[in-house]
Ligand SMILES: Nc1nc2c(ncn2[C@@H]2O[C@H](COP(=O)(O)OP(=O)(O)OP(=O)(O)O)[C@@H](O)[C@H]2O)c(=O)[nH]1
């Protein structure tokens with residue numbers, strides 16, 4: 526698992542080590558780091574999109590340590606602790622079925638993430654139904670249908686242009702009658718600032734609760750790691766609109782801004798459930814703060 530994070534975070538590590546010309550030498554000075562080293566470290570953390578405030582806090586914390594035995598490990602521990610109890614808890618299908626609504630801006634990786642979650646759950650023997658509530662583009666339904674075939678999930682689809690809330694309602698009802706363990710609802714990408722589109726999401730949520738009281742059990746926002754700090758505004762506004770239960774950070778493998786996870790975890794008390802470390806089904810992994818932090822600072826085992 527650690528190796529997955531290490532390779533997924535390669536670009537972010539490069540961004541850090543490009544700034545810290547000799548990362549291990551810098552942190553290997555022992556005892557206490559001097560001001561120049563601390564400044565360099567702070568700059569590197571900011572470039573990795575950890576955010577200015579978090580970077581300053583992390584540097585202040587490492588400055589307080591007077592006898593640094595293993596500086597890289599000390600830094601990893603400080604970063605890990607900033608996630609608090611934020612742990613990517615696996616989803617828990619219940620009889621009923623368990624309903625997950627997936628939201629996020631355009632192209633963030635929602636549909637792919639749904640396919641990955643579905644593949645994992647089917648692998649564990651669960652019955653999964655997908656809801657093509659992205660009715661905005663005909664291609665969106667086709668893309669989901671393709672994934673449903675590939676992973677062996679059922680799918681509920683209507684013609685494009687139909688009401689996404691109606692699709693979601695039908696899917697949850699179908700999930701109940703077919704005894705599905707999990708219903709995953711795909712939605713169209715939308716800008717967090719478009720009020721009417723956020724209202725549409727609220728409607729989907731309300732209607733799903735009518736189909737199955739208490740549903741959706743999870744609302745996950747999918748965020749593209751390459752957006753860096755802009756992702757924080759997405760979390761903020763989607764959370765205000767529908768109340769997020771978790772965040773999925775995709776494309777960490779293609780991003781030099783992996784530090785944004787630290788910023789996101791600190792700013793919102795919303796768990797980071799999964800991270801996407803590549804395009805393949807097995808590249809969606811449970812978020813692990815300890816492995817993430819060690820990989821981020823360049824510890825290589
Ligand atoms: N490298 C990499 N690519 C990813 C990851 N997750 C998704 N992608 C790619 O990102 C692109 C967009 O993914 P989609 O799942 O279609 O995104 P979406 O949010 O459903 O997009 P819209 O429905 O148009 O809003 C695809 O080419 C995916 O293969 C990841 O973790 N790593």
Ligand SMILES: [Mg+2]
Nearest residue numbers: 635636659665
């Ligand atoms: Mg999509």
